Amino acid sequence: MGIGDINKDLIRERAKCTFNVTELTYFLDGGKDKTLERKERERVMLTKREELFGGTPDEYLSHKEKYENSMRKAVILFSLLRKVQKENNTDLTNYRNLLSGVLGASISQDGSPFGLHYIMFMPVFMSQADEEQQKKWLHRALNCSIIGSYAQTELGHGTFIRGLETTATYDPATQEFVLHSPTLTSYKWWPGGSQLYSKGECHGIHSFIVQVRDEDTHMPLPGIKVGEIGVKMGLNAVNNGFIGFDNVRIPRTNMLMKHAKVLEDGTYVKSKNSKLIYGAMVFVRVVIVFDSVNYLAKAITVATRYSAVRRQSQLKEGEPERQILDYVTQQDKILTAIAGCFAMKMNARMLWDTFNVINDQLHKGNFERLGELHALACCLKAISTTDSSMFTERCRLACGGHGYMVSSNLPPTYALTTASCTYEGDNTVLLLQTARFLLKTWRQIDTAPLTPTVQYLKTVSTPGYSYKWENSVEGIIRGFQIVSMKKISSCVDLMTTKIMSGMSQEDAWNTVSIQLVSAGESHCRAIVISTFHEDMSKAMRSMSEPLAEVMGQLVELYAVFWALERLGDLLEFTSISGADVVKLRSRYEELLRKIRPNAVGLVDAFDIIDELLQSSLGAYDGRVYERLMEEALKSPLNAEPVNQSFHKYLKPFMQGKL
Ligand SMILES: CC(C)(COP(=O)(O)OP(=O)(O)OC[C@H]1O[C@@H](n2cnc3c(N)ncnc32)[C@H](O)[C@@H]1OP(=O)(O)O)[C@@H](O)C(=O)NCCC(=O)NCCSC(=O)CCCC(=O)O
């Protein structure tokens, strides 16, 4: 691409960037080697550019065509991946980068049909199958000679796993499980878990591997009713399905038995910890935090580049129209989204490291921090997906009418982010899970050792601890920690009062649940801001000074933004004053001004190539108007000057003949 083709405003924006963009790309990828690995994956993928990115855009395909087209593209992409992924390499990083990263969403703006195989089926299998079972199936799953899904949710239950109705009854005479869907509401919907019965006793939810279709004909096996659930708001390249079992028999050894087991005579052997069955959901929630960063990175790249190119309105009479990125209200929408993306990137890394540390402990039988990991994964999944969809929507709104076009890729990206607020655990329910852990922690604060992510509760509640509000990042973090502690303690007090007045524990919980969710959110916000501050401060020590300065500005912008967003909490629970708020507001506007010159450089550093960004507004060259017209002309309605509906319907109507 010649320099002449690049929009002049974007050239100017890139010229005024104060830091080295490549240095930031290396940091975002996790080091130069990771950048080179990613670019090699992209290079390999681009050898099939036309097959993967040419043809009729998804938005003009039928529901069925879209599925078939995404399957066509997925097998091309994953055949390429097989070349990159060494034989028997069970490290799913490549696959996950292909899927949850921008590559995955690129097969179609509507997700990838292989998504669940790698993001759910493989991890569940690797965490729940014993060695024998892994030997039998893992390699076949890794090279896609079997493709799996994850059928836990049912028509009648998604959140309440203990309420799932599908049964798996062990028959010792044949050493088989009989899978059965007793009711319509027990049909697996979205597509693993079933209530396990053995010797007449129910042992709760367990995972089984079930062959659904014949390996040659692909026909559903006897007793299995399977289908697709219909058009969704997004992710329509992912064929979410339903499955009904009519007394389907599977071998005993199809129960995933890494933890709990059923012996040949039907004896049930308990898992060392009943919660390990839920392990895969913790892992997937960790992956979803990375997904939310990847989706938001696309949205901010599109909105920022477009805001540098779009000129609209005069600030002063007679002046040329201004780049909309010069309007402070536009900076308010976009620069905070950039800060939010960086903040969640650092928290995704922290969560991944925490998951690996605790997962190792679990493998050694140490379950001490399982509750903390579950609570952290729940609240970070909830907050990262809520923030990602909120900021993505702000980015769409920041692009005016063109942001409403599917060709901008902002509406499809929003559909992806908002789905993640529901799947892998509805966000409200997950924040309640975090609150459950926090209340338990608070009740034991003086008797039990505190795990790292809740240490602050002790610090800010120590008798004699005093804290005067400061407008610094550290001061804001301390403020959020105090808010969280006071919300948790007031929930405990409220519940105690209600129970003392005769209300059941369960009713007291439900009555206080709005405040419980709020306590979970405040706890998570304190963690997100402090992790962004601490981990970025550490990283800044090895950065060049110009880059470190911009990263410090993003951290402060993020902290001040959320302080202003949660003023009610801070006014209720901390000593922040009206004067402090005035100073915070002017600091916020000053930070927007400081970061503005680096906005394009910051999103360029995500280094999302145009083929993966798939946006008429966000391409690297900024030729938005030409691309909008190119995309418009792809509409089938432009294939002929007069659509047949004129002669069939409109003309007779206009002539009064209908
Ligand atoms: C909401 C709960 C957690 C409630 O479960 P429950 O058995 O009623 O638990 P409870 O009585 O509240 O607590 C009992 C205890 O179980 C613990 N626990 C619960 N879940 C986990 C976990 N994952 N890891 C570790 N521990 C867990 C809780 O902390 C409780 O512990 P405690 O008694 O307090 O010590 C559960 O039902 C749940 O997780 N619901 C969400 C269902 C879900 O996430 N479905 C995902 C389906 S797959 C999917 O959506 C795929 C999307 C992927 C894609 O498309 O990319």
Ligand SMILES: Cc1cc2nc3c(=O)[nH]c(=O)nc-3n(C[C@H](O)[C@H](O)[C@H](O)COP(=O)(O)OP(=O)(O)OC[C@H]3O[C@@H](n4cnc5c(N)ncnc54)[C@H](O)[C@@H]3O)c2cc1C
């Ligand atoms: C795009 C997409 C893909 C999916 N993929 C899969 C898949 O591959 N495999 C799979 O098994 N599932 C999948 N799911 C299902 C998903 O996991 C469930 O939708 C999710 O767990 C929420 O459960 P639900 O649908 O039953 O919602 P519900 O729990 O019925 O939620 C409805 C409302 O009830 C509230 N609520 C429910 N319980 C409580 C409570 N205890 N306290 C307070 N409020 C409560 C919720 O907060 C929510 O507001 C997918 C869903 C989507 C949207």
